[in-house]
Structures are given as C-alpha cells and as structure tokens.
Amino acid sequence: MIELIVHILLLAGLVISACMVWYMDDLISAAIAFGAFSFLLSLEFLMLQAPDVAIAEAGIGAGLTTAIFVIAIRGTDKDGGCV
C-alpha cells in the first residue's frame, strides 16, 4: 500500500516536472527542472528494483547533463549567438 502511494507521488512529480520544462520561459530554470525530472526518474527506477539503471540515471541525467546544459546556456545568448 505504501509502495503504491510512493509510486503515485513519484509519477505525479515526473509529470509535473516534465510540464515545468515546457512551461518555463527562462532556459536556466528549464534546465534545473530537467535535472529534477532526472532525479525523480532515478528514484522511480530504484522503486522498480533496478538500482543499476537508477545510479546511471542519477550520475548522467541529474549530474552531467544538467551541468552541460547550464554551461551551454551560459555560453550563448537568447538569439543563439556566442556571448
């Protein structure tokens, strides 16, 4: 029962954070929302008893991809040119 509640909370958080990525106007905020999406997805993988995939998702998705996005956003302006 408690497992079902955690599943429902995690999936609701996944849907909300995915909608936030689309909704945000600021690119940095969208990148941070994508990092939160990856973190919730790794928790969901852990709940589904795949800790191998969960730690890869936490390392790659929440750590490295967010950092690469933030570095790329800081290196460009709104029209896509170099700063």
Next chain:
Amino acid sequence: MNMSSLVRSGGANIMMPFILVYGFYIVVHGHLTPPGGGFQGGAVIATAVVLLMVAYSRAEVRASVSKNVLKNSETLGLLLFIGTALLALTAGLAFFGNWLLDAGTLFGTPVAFGINPPGDINTGGIIPVLNIAVGIEVLGAMGILLLAMLGGMKGDAE
C-alpha cells in the same frame, strides 16, 4: 576573495572526497553489488569534476584539471581493457577468456558453485579488472567532454 566564492569552494572541498570514495566504491565492488560497474562509477567520479567547475572559476579549473591527463587516462583504460582480453589468448583460452579465475592470485579466490555469502572482493577473475578499466575510461571521457564544453566559452565561467 569574496564571501560567496569562499562558501562555494569550502563546500566543494568538503563534498569532494565523499563523492570520489563513493565512485571508487561503485567501480571496485562492481562484481559484488547490484548498483555497480565501471560505467556508473566513472559517471559518479565525473560529477566530482562538475562540482569543481561549479565551485571554482575557469582559470582555477584549467590549472588543476589537465586535458592531457584525462586524454591519457582514457587511452590507458581502453588499452587495459583490450590488453586483459588479449592476454587470455596467451593462456590458451578464447578472446575475453577468464584467465585469472580461480588462479589464487589477484582476484582469484576460488568460489564454490551455488549460493555463497556475499562480500569477498577478491573473486571474479578478470571481471573486476575490466570494471576498473571501464571506470578509468569513462572518467577520462566524461571529464574531457566537460572541459571541451567549458573551453567553448569566451568569458569566465563565474
């Protein structure tokens, strides 16, 4: 040095050894525990490089993380991987044959068939060696990826 960079670098200095120890634990225990293996551990170690880039300015990152060291570590990991596989041919086994298994030397403690109590790290033959090779390779590849992204910027990463 202003206050906010002092807080950032101090927090990074405290967090860094824990991230490194956790990453090396995942790499070395890859054949024993479920969340293990070279790729995952290498990715966790590479997040330490991310933390370094978040906390310090670009010149300090350039001074402490060398592109040549990361490039050489990627080459070293790949050579260790393929060299371990090729050494099986000299032992009379097939390519990728487990020539260290049950040999009594490095990672060579014999294990009885069936279910064993977990936790003996000195088992597995060449599988831990391949895990360590993949960990070194992924660490170098991810670090050089991040350095290349940071190198494309003209201004400071502050």
